[in-house]
Amino acid sequence: xxxxxxxxxxxxxxxxxxxxxxxxxxxxxxxxxxxxxxxxxxxxxxxxxxxxxxxxxxxxxxxxxxxxxxxxxxxxxxxxxxxxxxxxxxxxxxxxxxxxxxxxxxxxxxxxxxxxxxxxxxxxxxxxxxxxxxxxxxxxxxxxxxxxxxxxxxxxxxxxxxxxxxxxxx
Numbered sequence: 001x002x003x004x005x006x007x008x009x010x011x012x013x014x015x016x017x018x019x020x021x022x023x024x025x026x027x028x029x030x031x032x033x034x035x036x037x038x039x040x041x042x043x044x045x046x047x048x049x050x051x052x053x054x055x056x057x058x059x060x061x062x063x064x065x066x067x068x069x070x071x072x073x074x075x076x077x078x079x080x081x082x083x084x085x086x087x088x089x090x091x092x093x094x095x096x097x098x099x100x101x102x103x104x105x106x107x108x109x110x111x112x113x114x115x116x117x118x119x120x121x122x123x124x125x126x127x128x129x130x131x132x133x134x135x136x137x138x139x140x141x142x143x144x145x146x147x148x149x150x151x152x153x154x155x156x157x158x159x160x161x162x163x164x165x166x167x168x169x170x
Contacts, residue, residue: 013146015091015105017156018114020142023135024064025098065137067097070130075100078124082116091153092160101160103153110144118142 067075072095079102083090089105100121106113118138125131147153 012107013148014150014153015089015103015147015156016110016113017145017147017160018102018104018110018117018142019099020114020118021099021139022065022067023062023137023139024060025066026139062133062135064098067095067100068130070128071125071137074124074128074130075121078120079117081124082120086116088113092157094160094164096164101164103147103156103160110146114142114144 075095076093079093079095079100080090082088083104086106091103091105093100093102095101100117102117104113118136122131122137125137131137145156147156
């Protein structure tokens, strides 16, 4: 049995930069997409491939999900509530028409954070009557970057808050 002296804080990131997309809005075949064979940091991304994009559109089990004003408000509320209830530190978030960015400190696995955010956002959208489908409004998985330094944390917060462009008018 280890002592508290065995605990190493360098094994716990300062935060996670978590991104997840709404279903069907970013398919392989689009310019800049990434698949399991090209999932590396930085270039190269995939070039546009109309046939692959068309094929992936045909595989969709429901229409692509757009996050309109009402859905974004429900997601915003759910993210805040999830972090508050679980004692997670919410540094920043930005909900776009087809994806969600969050920067969160949580002393658990990032998969748990991602799954909780998606589940509670879906629940809140159903409660506010802006999601009626039994299927999930989210694509599978999501991005879960670990932020190890204050510089990484600051850069992720800046990206989420200021580098997403202006929201689309409703």
